[in-house]
Amino acid sequence: xxxxxxxxxxxxxxxxxxxxxxxxLLGAAPVRAQAPVEPAAPAADSSRAAPGAPATDxxxxxxxxxxxxxxADPNARPTxxxxxxxxxxxxxxxxxxxxxxxxxxxxxxxxxxxxxVAKNGDWFGxxxxxxQTGWVHASLCKEFDDxxxxxxxxxxxxxxxxxxxxxxxxxxxxxxxxxxxxxxxxGRLGYYVFDxxxxxxxxxxxxxxxxxxxxxxxxxxxxxxxxxxxxxYNLNLTWEVLPxxxxxxxxxxxxxxxxxxGKSEPSVNFGAGTLLYFSKRHAMRWEFRDxxxxxxxxxxxxxxxxxEFTLSTIFLL
Numbered sequence: 001x002x003x004x005x006x007x008x009x010x011x012x013x014x015x016x017x018x019x020x021x022x023x024x025l026l027g028a029a030p031v032r033a034q035a036p037v038e039p040a041a042p043a044a045d046s047s048r049a050a051p052g053a054p055a056t057d058x059x060x061x062x063x064x065x066x067x068x069x070x071x072a073d074p075n076a077r078p079t080x081x082x083x084x085x086x087x088x089x090x091x092x093x094x095x096x097x098x099x100x101x102x103x104x105x106x107x108x109x110x111x112x113x114x115x116x117v118a119k120n121g122d123w124f125g126x127x128x129x130x131x132q133t134g135w136v137h138a139s140l141c142k143e144f145d146d147x148x149x150x151x152x153x154x155x156x157x158x159x160x161x162x163x164x165x166x167x168x169x170x171x172x173x174x175x176x177x178x179x180x181x182x183x184x185x186x187g188r189l190g191y192y193v194f195d196x197x198x199x200x201x202x203x204x205x206x207x208x209x210x211x212x213x214x215x216x217x218x219x220x221x222x223x224x225x226x227x228x229x230x231x232x233y234n235l236n237l238t239w240e241v242l243p244x245x246x247x248x249x250x251x252x253x254x255x256x257x258x259x260x261x262g263k264s265e266p267s268v269n270f271g272a273g274t275l276l277y278f279s280k281r282h283a284m285r286w287e288f289r290d291x292x293x294x295x296x297x298x299x300x301x302x303x304x305x306x307x308e309f310t311l312s313t314i315f316l317l
Contacts, residue, residue: 170312
């Protein structure tokens, strides 16, 4: 059927209306979110081994994390210092460089040792002093390791004396009952049980001259003077406050017996003093000591408080 002009216009209008409607619908529709695009997986490396096959060195290097640098071991033993000793002749030339054309730094006698700081062929770079270095030919020296930094060096002020015997002789002043001053002479033999503890036995003599004084007896009072020899011995323990040093303060105490006027009286003593060591085997000792004992007849017993100050010389055996 043949369309007329009116039908053609109607179809054209309808087509425009449909197009406008479609445009409005599409423009008003919400925009749909698109899913994120995942990156493409890397292509499989033909050099990788198949599952179940042993891993290669390259696979281990890729799989393992980078190794951290080794930290310094705080418990590592100190290393020795490389040294050379001059052994060729009585006089050895040290130069400013590794060769005979360099100037002379110094001439040193046989036996001198120097730390090595470098090496160039047959020449050793050595430290001559804190501020100077030099070079010596290998024919003039011999290499060795200095182990002085590995050697245990005890403190010279801390010297153990445990197990040593002590022989001493002394003299000084003795005050009998604080009324008579006289000379006292004696000696001691001791033994270091520990560095702090010393056991000793002593024997001493003094002559007592006491002025006349009133003495009470069973039958009354009398005026008597004292003039007699006195011998006393004792066993003591000495505790050193600062053992093993050159100057050693100590405290001491013990018990013994005093013999005078034909009688033996038990006694106790205590004191303090100081030891001064001039060497490991010889020392000087001064001390103050108080002796206490009772004397007199049965009916007139009295306590004697005697003070002694002595100076002695000591030998360790």
